[in-house]
Amino acid sequence: MNRLWWPLGALVALLVLNVVVTPSFFSLRMQDGHLYGSVIDILKNGAPTLLIALGMTLVIATRGIDLSVGAVVAIAAAVTCSYIAGSDDQGGASTALVGMAISLGLCLVLGLWNGFLVAVLKIQPIVATLVLMTAGRGIAMLITDGQIITVNNETYRAVGAGFVLLPLAILISVAVLAIVAVVTRKTALGLLIEAVGVNPEASRLAGVQSRTIIWTVYVFAALCAGVAGLMISSNVSAADANNAGLWIEMDAILAVVIGGTSLAGGRYSLTGTLLGALVIQTLTTTVYTAGIAPEVTLVFKAVVVVIVILFQSPKVQSLFRRRRPAVPAPVAVDLTPQEVAR
Amino acid sequence: MTALSVSRVPSRHLPVVATFALFVLTFGAGSVSFDNFASGQVFANLFIDNAHLIVLAVGMTFVILTGGIDLSVGSVLALSTMIAAAGVKAGWPVPLVIVVVLLTGSVLGLLMGLMIHKFDVQPFIVTLAGMFLARGLCFVISIESISIKDKSYRALGMDRIALGGGVSITNNVLIAVVVLVVAMYVLHLTRFGRTVYALGGSEPSARLMGLKVGFTKVGVYVVSGFCSSLAGLVFSFYTASGYGLHAVGMELEAIAAVVIGGTLLAGGAGYVLGSVVGALVLGTIQTIISFDGTLNSWWTKIVIGALLLAFIVLHRLIVRRTAT
Numbered sequence: 001m002n003r004l005w006w007p008l009g010a011l012v013a014l015l016v017l018n019v020v021v022t023p024s025f026f027s028l029r030m031q032d033g034h035l036y037g038s039v040i041d042i043l044k045n046g047a048p049t050l051l052i053a054l055g056m057t058l059v060i061a062t063r064g065i066d067l068s069v070g071a072v073v074a075i076a077a078a079v080t081c082s083y084i085a086g087s088d089d090q091g092g093a094s095t096a097l098v099g100m101a102i103s104l105g106l107c108l109v110l111g112l113w114n115g116f117l118v119a120v121l122k123i124q125p126i127v128a129t130l131v132l133m134t135a136g137r138g139i140a141m142l143i144t145d146g147q148i149i150t151v152n153n154e155t156y157r158a159v160g161a162g163f164v165l166l167p168l169a170i171l172i173s174v175a176v177l178a179i180v181a182v183v184t185r186k187t188a189l190g191l192l193i194e195a196v197g198v199n200p201e202a203s204r205l206a207g208v209q210s211r212t213i214i215w216t217v218y219v220f221a222a223l224c225a226g227v228a229g230l231m232i233s234s235n236v237s238a239a240d241a242n243n244a245g246l247w248i249e250m251d252a253i254l255a256v257v258i259g260g261t262s263l264a265g266g267r268y269s270l271t272g273t274l275l276g277a278l279v280i281q282t283l284t285t286t287v288y289t290a291g292i293a294p295e296v297t298l299v300f301k302a303v304v305v306v307i308v309i310l311f312q313s314p315k316v317q318s319l320f321r322r323r324r325p326a327v328p329a330p331v332a333v334d335l336t337p338q339e340v341a342r
Numbered sequence: 343m344t345a346l347s348v349s350r351v352p353s354r355h356l357p358v359v360a361t362f363a364l365f366v367l368t369f370g371a372g373s374v375s376f377d378n379f380a381s382g383q384v385f386a387n388l389f390i391d392n393a394h395l396i397v398l399a400v401g402m403t404f405v406i407l408t409g410g411i412d413l414s415v416g417s418v419l420a421l422s423t424m425i426a427a428a429g430v431k432a433g434w435p436v437p438l439v440i441v442v443v444l445l446t447g448s449v450l451g452l453l454m455g456l457m458i459h460k461f462d463v464q465p466f467i468v469t470l471a472g473m474f475l476a477r478g479l480c481f482v483i484s485i486e487s488i489s490i491k492d493k494s495y496r497a498l499g500m501d502r503i504a505l506g507g508g509v510s511i512t513n514n515v516l517i518a519v520v521v522l523v524v525a526m527y528v529l530h531l532t533r534f535g536r537t538v539y540a541l542g543g544s545e546p547s548a549r550l551m552g553l554k555v556g557f558t559k560v561g562v563y564v565v566s567g568f569c570s571s572l573a574g575l576v577f578s579f580y581t582a583s584g585y586g587l588h589a590v591g592m593e594l595e596a597i598a599a600v601v602i603g604g605t606l607l608a609g610g611a612g613y614v615l616g617s618v619v620g621a622l623v624l625g626t627i628q629t630i631i632s633f634d635g636t637l638n639s640w641w642t643k644i645v646i647g648a649l650l651l652a653f654i655v656l657h658r659l660i661v662r663r664t665a666t
Contacts, residue, residue: 065466117651121655121658122658123654123655123658124607124608126411126466127601127607127654128654130594130597130650131647131650131651131654132647133594134591134594134595134598134643134646134647134650135643135644135646135647135648135650136647137591137640137643138640138641138642138643138644138646138647139644141638141640141643142638142640142641142644145638146638146640241640246590250470250473250474253467253470257467263464263466263467293481293485295477295478295480295481295485295586296478296481296482297478298474298475298477298478298481299474299475299478299479299482300478301474301478302471302472302474302475302478303475305467305470305471305474306457306471306475309457309461309463309467309468309471310457310461310463312463313461313462313463314461314462315460315461315462316461
């Protein structure tokens with residue numbers, strides 16, 4: 001629980017700041033059966049980041065990193081929009097569904113590709129995923145022919161802009177969060193992922209199929225990025241290969257790091273990632289409502305990362321520990337996935 | 343450790359030789375396919391159009407040789423064009439603008455280096471924060487693009503130096519060549535350069551040998567920061583403008599140039615000249631695509647990705663073979 005105090009504190013501080021600036025910050029209103037309000041907006045706009053950050057959390061837990069998620073977002077958007085725009089029945093529900101299925105299928109292949117490079121060829125994750133990060137946006141541009149493709153399809157629009165009391169985007173990412181939490185808590189998968197992150201070689205010798213585990217997390221990360229890509233492009237009913245998902249890999253990594261997951265691998269916290277994603281989105285919204293240009297948000301994000309990584313660094317940690325010797329250092333291998341997920 | 347053993351066998355030259363061959367091959371392919379391609383000016387234009395990338399790649403080579411990485415270079419380049427453009431617009435004298443820009447880049451590099459060394463944080467995450475910071479600072483200065491109208495500043499980028507035979511170059515090419523020569527001197531003939539290689543080979547060994555590990559580790563980020571801001575100046579000479587969205591993704595091109603140039607990403611082995619040839623390969627691909635006219639420019643990214651992959655796998659094979 002200790003590690004979650006930092007992101008939680010940051011989130012609360014940001015929310016309090018918002019209430020001071022705009023007293024009506026927490027007010028919700030009902031309109032046509034949908035809930036509206038600033039908090040809902042934060043959750044909705046943060047949904048794609050949260051989704052990608054969930055995939056990233058598991059990848060980072062295996063001591064990896066996936067830089068290609070932004071490019072995958074662009075590809076997923078490009079494929080779906082091109083398919084819908086090129087079909088005979090542009091407004092049809094089945095067109096949208098088939099387009100999304102094709103796009104997610106492709107994301108699966110991209111995840112397999114990343115996993116192949118990391119798990120089989122044993123290339124450093126940062127380098128392996130750099131390949132797709134560089135080439136991916138080019139591929140997305142090729143698919144859209146360099147144009148911004150706009151589509152007019154109600155079914156597709158629902159993914160990013162639809163409501164069932166709450167925005168669908170929120171429901172989708174919370175559902176994925178719940179599924180990941182259940183699967184990693186109720187099965188040994190979470191423990192195995194951590195074991196691979198602590199020492200891939202030792203866990204392989206202990207009988208863990210580390211290659212399969214690594215492969216799985218990269219496929220999962222790519223699928224999450226794909227769904228996030230659908231959300232982002234469906235929200236604006238367009239695919240912009242140049243800008244869709246630009247720098248989102250950085251936001252996702254940031255969310256994971258703020259959430260207390262160590263970049264060194266071996267332990268992770270899904271709750272932390274959720275908090276991290278909320279902190280980032282609230283920060284972005286706060287900067288925006290304060291009347292500062294949205295691009296300047298990058299400066300605030302940079303400051304937050306610097307503070308968080310300094311507090312996470314071994315040097316500062318040992319400084320804290322020396323002052324409070326009663327608190328034992330957390331030992332990664334002793335934690336069960338249940339404890340970690342909390 | 344594997345990187346050290348690589349440096350003892352002749353196969354360490356293999357990636358660099360492959361890079362040279364690749365350059366000759368791509369340039370040759372262009373010459374065969376298009377009239378007027380194999381001319382001195384097209385070759386000179388490679389340097390003119392890619393001088394900023396060459397300077398970035400040289401700085402990045404220092405960092406990667408120690409086994410680190412610098413993701414902030416593209417953003418620092420953009421920030422430098424922004425400071426230069428805003429400074430010139432505010433009426434600062436040109437030499438002052440240049441000094442301020444170079445100082446900013448070096449100080450940013452120094453801060454990142456100190457965080458990496460003093461707090462033992464991964465270079466990747468620190469320079470990621472640096473990337474955010476520099477990019478954001480661009481927009482603090484201005485959201486819009488600022489064009490540089492000062493005549494003397496523009497002249498720095500526009501003036502042509504005739505080499506004879508109708509071939510001319512710009513000041514930027516001279517800057518890139520000077521950077522290359524200085525980098526080669528520093529890496530191969532100074533204590534600092536030797537420590538850079540030793541650090542990439544094995545940090546504990548370098549420490550046990552009594553080398554200045556901390557100084558060198560911080561130093562390479564200062565070098566990279568300096569090169570990034572110099573590349574920003576070069577870029578602002580080239581485009582006569584400052585813009586916060588200049589060079590988005592350029593850090594990847596710089597890393598690609600270094601890797602294609604034969605430097606091992608694990609550190610310890612590689613040559614700065616290889617990185618320059620790597621940058622020229624990327625430039626040649628771009629030139630071929632623009633000569634062709636029917637190919638979309640985004641093929642560049644895909645080809646770069648493919649080349650990156652090919653060289654990474656090549657390095658992997660070399661390291662594996664020498665390790666066993």
